[in-house]
Amino acid sequence: MLEVTLREYGPAVSVPLGTEAGRALAVSGVLQSATPDPDRGGHWLLRAGSRVGALRPPGGPVVRIMPKTPVSRLFFLLGFSLDPARAWRDSREGTVDTGAYDDVVPALAHAVERQMDAALRQGVLQGYREVEESALVVRGRLREAEQIRRHFGRTPPAEIAYDAYTADTAENRLLRAAAERLLRLPGVPGPVRRRLAHQRVRLADAAPLIRGQELPRWQPSRMNFRYQPALRLAEAVLRGNSPEHQPPGSNPLAVDGFLLDMNQVFEDFVTMALREALREHGLTARLQDPHQLDTAGLIRIRPDLVVRTGDGRTPVAVVDAKYKVERADGLHNADLYQALAYATVLGLREAHLVYAAGRRPERFHEVKGTTAGPDGRGTRLYQHSLDLSREPEQLRSAVRHIAGRLALAGNRSNSTS
Template sequence: MGINKVLYRLKEYETVTGVVLSTDSVAQLRRGFGVVLTLRPGPGETWDITASSYVGCIELSDAIFHIRPKLAVGTLWEWLTWAYDISSLRFRPPVTSVDELTGNSEWLVLFFIKECFTIWRKGLRTEYEQQEQTLDKIRGQLRVAPTLQRWMKQEYRFVCTYDEPTRQGKENKLLYAGMRHMAQKRYRNGEIRRELERLLRLFESVEKGQMDTPALPVSASEQVAELARIRITRLNRQYVQALSLLALYWKMTEFSMYEGNVLCDSFILDMNELFERYIARRLAEELRVHGIEVQAQPLHWLAEANRLRIIPDLILKNRSGREIVLDAKYKVRGERSGNPDVYQMLAYMTARSTSSGILLYVAGAERVDKIRNTDKKIYQWSLGVDEWTDRKSQDERFERIIQHIVSMLEE
């Protein structure tokens, strides 16, 4: 008989009190989810648990934590599709509520399955790998020296190298690894597991055996890094959407752990990182037509001898080399809370020897600060996003920001 799990709902930075957890669950939360949830002892044997800037769902053996964002579902979906370049889903959200979007991974897995079947119907990408074999007749390129050595031993065969077609390319292996990981999870929709198993059989059949992939459990961070290294060309363009969905899946399941018989599953999204990726990708796309390049997270040193390392979010640079430093802040700008951000931006601008910096907040009042005795200006701008902001208003605000940036770089 299964244990009844208690569902705890909270928003970003919200605290839930009176939480009862087993010793194993407390240990797992502290060890694996310390950046997501903070635990403090409460009355009796209970816990007070506070969320950070992560949203999603954490399922333990005796409890489920569902952390919701302080955003409308349309806003969150807009950020996701831009951040992970899921253009095919940008205008048709598969969910209608924040609970659906952050509560489980089923919608994401369903769309990944659909994209993989599309790739299969079009044909898996074939690559060629060089092989060397000793054959009865020449195939490909004859290797003269080793062939003569065999003939001297009266072994009259040919050593040849040739290209052999294979579907064990990186794209196919990464998709297959994703399917295998997804197949280990539990789903309310039983059709998902059946479709995943069908996909696995199809991918395994192309090489008359199992695809070459690491044994489970798969490291999500390693898979995300591998996906980032894939260069998209005309030869693998049909993989773009599936790989984008897979990158999002790996990021949101990065905290999942399987330890013995104790299941600890998660579907977690870092809102700070999401906001930064959204800003970076959208700016890159919309500023490109104006001849402005967006460089993401370049490494610089503030002090001599490579000391005091700093990493600004974005550098915006026009064709003449003029640039602006931009830092995305997933928070509401307050009248006093902006000072540390201003000092941070001033350090970035000093390291880059640039006179303009932009602090871009989710919401809050806007202002411009001229730094005394310098030519430096720091612009504190806001997207004006809250739980009720509609998409049209966001697009209008973003367009205003684009025009401001273009004007600043043309001055």
């Protein structure tokens, strides 16, 4: 099977591609661009954006998009969005075990299978589920309304409802669906595929998910504690641009595969890691905190992270994460305007932008014309950078430094109030 390899935000690649496959990629929005190659008939120019992974358009080749960040580091970042408290405590690269694979889909399949194996090692989790059915004998309680409506004056069968102790639970259905989804993805290595098939057999008593239905919901509890890492990865698999489990009436993508949006991965890492680090300073944080820019409430803004006092009442700092490289002159004007708007609405004297890379770890701009505070300073817009090529412990240290800067903003706010 023909395969095409692209690099995240890399140059466009001319690929022999049929019209149907090319159009499917163009309308799907998963690539930054997909256009016919004007210089080569039957070819399309494909350029990847922020999404990484693998996809396959109908009648077309497998398209692999390699991330700029090493795969092991990418899954370290992903671990914060899946389980931030555990990831913050454990800075090892192996929080999400990707094996020796350096491609997104093989690494993901390996990680999910290993987590499934750990979850099922003590046996398949069972739980109570309400069952309604027709039966020849009465079990549980009689559904009187249904009995009269369906079988008035006749016995049996009886319309009954009872609680069944079964392996057909939301948790097991999610794990089975994730295994089946991975088994259909292109690029899953043979040894991993065989282990995934084994896990699917272990979960045979769980009902398969129906195409088009929303994913079953589960609640973390003491009973499913050993399942939780596997469940979080399973949900990431099932929501990774799969057309299979989108709500009815939605417009599913014309391509099939698994993709991670690095914009979202980076934003989740920054906000989740900062929230955990800020707890060490007695501060709380709200993610995607909604506010209105204008007095009429017509223009909505939603900063990535609003830092608040320990009781959650008073905002002390605001943060926005940007998955982009800081420019050579250090300026992203639109980002700075956005940060200033956040600070103005929240009544703050500073705002913070966190970039995926930059020439300096920190710099600031003091805004002209803003009222000076007790310290003689106007509003400041800080720019921080996190080098994603660094080791996990170094990343944690950089996050702690930014959290310390935010805590200083909180101390200044408290001293002037």
